[in-house]
Amino acid sequence: MKNQPRTGTLSPTEAAALAAIYTHRVVSTGHLRAWLSPDTAAGRYLGYCLTSLRQRGLVANPVGRRGRSELLWYATATGAAVAEESGRVMPRAWRLDPDKVPYQDFAHTLAVNDVGTAFLADSRAAGDDMTELDWTHEVPHPTGRGRGDQLIADALLRRSQTWDGRRWHLATLIELDRNTMSAMRLVDKLRVYGHYLRNSAAHRRAVYGQDIPDLLIVLDNGSPEVLLRRARDVVVAAQADEELERTCRMYRVRIASLALLRQRGPIDTVMPLALPERIPPPPPPPKPPLDPAAGWS
Secondary structure, eight states: OTTSOOOSOOOHHHHHHHHHHHHTSSEEHHHHHHHHOOSHHHHHHHHHHHHHHHHTTSEEOOSSEETTTEEEEEEOHHHHHHHHHHTSSOOOSOOOOTTTGGGOOOHHHHHHHHHHHHHHHHHHHHTOBOOTTOEEEEEEEEOSSSTTOEEEEEEEEEEEEEETTEEEEEEEEEEEEOSOSOHHHHHHHHHHHHHHHHHOHHHHHHHHTTOOOEEEEEEOSSOHHHHHHHHHHHHHHHHTOHHHHHHHHHHTOEEEEHHHHHHHOTTOTTOSOOTTSOOOOOOOSSOOTTOTTTTOO
């Protein structure tokens, strides 16, 4: 029958798509195309594979779309079990509750995947080693301040690159703000990152070796002017607090809008507002090329 689920093993593209959907919770068709099939011909085949996965009951579409036409995808309970048994993914405890899907807002999850997509595109262009499975959502870090007290980073992203004749294995923590909290609450979150540095050396050595991961703050869901103002508020607050400034130095904290991240890439050294460098007053027009506000869009 036409709507009868297919049986049998998954094709390589179906298996890769299921693994990516499972790993990143809720993804758009555009995400999957960027990760698995950036060329047009492969994109058509990917669409066939997604339909096949849905017919088998391994993935489903939550209510709503991204934009006018992009479907959203998540793994069903059966799909999650298949993904875990495949050996392609790291099993995780958190799964979507199908009964709650119609009432959930996935904007934050999708934006985190946008950040991962920007890193992946940059890594591929540079010939670095990174795949669509190399970032993890909502990673807990114990702060050592009491039982159950944890820092929850929005994502932990890993990649490897060659620079100056050496191979570097890099870890970046992502803190994504969609303009849903005050700038000072974001500063408070930076203080928790400081607690983790001071009290969790054993955890840091076990997870990251001797290195402290970078921290990238990504701002989204606002005009360039609004996001730049929020970034300045965070920077000024960090500069006014000696301990917070030290935390930012140790993490090599950077802050950028999601649009700027897509435009310039995550490694671009002219990304504005590197913390905790001192920010001069905005110069009068015309603005110099490396002015903190240049390209903030």
